[in-house]
Amino acid sequence: MAGNIASQTISEIVIQDNKKTKTSFIKKLARVKEGHVLDTTKLEADIIRLKRLPASSHAYYQVHKKDDGTYKVVYGFEENFTIIPSANVYTTNDDEFAFRLGLYEFNGLGRGLIFGGFFQRDIFNSYAINFRAPYLFSNKIGIAFNYQNLTTQEPVFLDEGVADYKYNNTSYEVLGLYEFSLKHKVAAGVNYFTETYNYIEGATNPEVPQDLKVKKLLYKVLYEFNAVDTYYQYFEGFKSLFNFQYVTTRSDALPEFLIGFNDFIYYKRVGERGNWANRLRLGVASNNDSPFAPFAVDNNLNIRGVGNTIDRGTAAIVLNTEYRHTLFEKDWFVLQSNVFVDGGSWRNPGGDFGDFGDNQNLRIYPGVGLRFIHKRIFNTVFRIDYGYGITKDATNGFVFGIGQYF
The missing domain is CATH 2.40.160.50 (membrane protein fhac: a member of the omp85/tpsb transporter family)
Incomplete structure (x- = not known):
């Protein structure tokens, strides 16, 4: 069981398509952090939170498995003019x-x-x-x-x-x-x-x-x-x-x-x-x-x-x-x-x-x-x-x- 949990670990979070909005601010709002176990429920909750920001016209996430068995999470952030x-x-x-x-x-x-x-x-x-x-x-x-x-x-x-x-x-x-x-x-x-x-x-x-x-x-x-x-x-x-x-x-x-x-x-x-x-x-x-x-x-x-x-x-x-x-x-x-x-x-x-x-x-x-x-x-x-x-x-x-x- 311990090995299975480790393999579900998020080792990297990437924010893409944001220009004006600071990456550090988006990561601050996200409840999912590096080192957390992959949980789609929490990922979906983060997307709802990001979509409610005035700066966001739309948001989505992607999950990619890395060579070491951990996961990279990508948050796509389509920006509004604000x-x-x-x-x-x-x-x-x-x-x-x-x-x-x-x-x-x-x-x-x-x-x-x-x-x-x-x-x-x-x-x-x-x-x-x-x-x-x-x-x-x-x-x-x-x-x-x-x-x-x-x-x-x-x-x-x-x-x-x-x-x-x-x-x-x-x-x-x-x-x-x-x-x-x-x-x-x-x-x-x-x-x-x-x-x-x-x-x-x-x-x-x-x-x-x-x-x-x-x-x-x-x-x-x-x-x-x-x-x-x-x-x-x-x-x-x-x-x-x-x-x-x-x-x-x-x-x-x-x-x-x-x-x-x-x-x-x-x-x-x-x-x-x-x-x-x-x-x-x-x-x-x-x-x-x-x-x-x-x-x-x-x-x-x-x-x-x-x-x-x-x-x-x-x-x-x-x-x-x-x-x-x-x-x-x-x-x-x-x-x-x-x-x-x-x-x-x-x-x-x-x-x-x-x-x-x-x-x-x-x-x-x-x-x-x-x-x-x-x-x-x-x-x-x-x-x-x-x-x-x-x-x-x-x-x-x-x-x-x-x-x-x-």
Whole structure:
């Protein structure tokens, strides 16, 4: 038995086809090492991990037996171009127009460092800078820093009607990142931020301030379960993303609260060219009777075509389901069609869970879209969707962006 085990030993690991990505970084991530016994299960797990890197468009392994009876393992690493612009643009039938443009490097120094930022114009100007190093300290431990200065015009829903406020959120965030295994990751940290509300126009209420500035501290825990396998533009499997936050404040107008939500995501290959994608979000927060509720109904978050932050709530149920079909594929280019239904409902601030069945809160938006995909550039999916509401007081509109909606 000892002789048989020795003959299965890996004596050499070779990384090929990587140009920008450092060989030392790939070997650092791989759980299979020289001197290990050959195990195809572990090799396949390494390939899944490598394919999930922004730097990788595809990865594979080969095993070669050497003259001395040991084995050489070759990891093939097909690289993505990783300096990528980001863009999101949307309109609705009331001529609303907003956009977000950004630029990110997803493979900094050839070691998987992510750095970049964005500029947003949504009536007012906003910007952010982000840095993420998921494997900075080891193949399990990393860190992330985020700065954001976000300014928007926000509707505040009062008993007397709707008021428009100029809203600003300036935040500084640090997160520690830890990868338990291929499927399980966690992030935890703190966010210090200042919220400012300035009344513009609309309804007023003597109990709701017209000018408000509050400093807050947010504690955050994120957990990801990921059992999704990818093959270029196709996805197969299940993923769960959990987000829990505790926000402290000294303001009675914006009281402290808890918020938690989970995205359940399921992908299924359909034949050779089809992909069925689903996302269910369940969320609940402290049920404060406040016009500044945390869950928003918004084009870029959950319901395509609905408009920019048209409502708020203290709990949410949202289901997005879509069928993606590859119409044309040649070399690096893919044209993909998309048919979707986005639907959701919200609990009113201070209300109860019966609000989910209220026609005022229910939104259903079917729609169609196209995807223009570059297979050799990370996340280069140019999408355009048109959503058409079929529920009460519905709108319709286009949503443009880079990357799949989910």
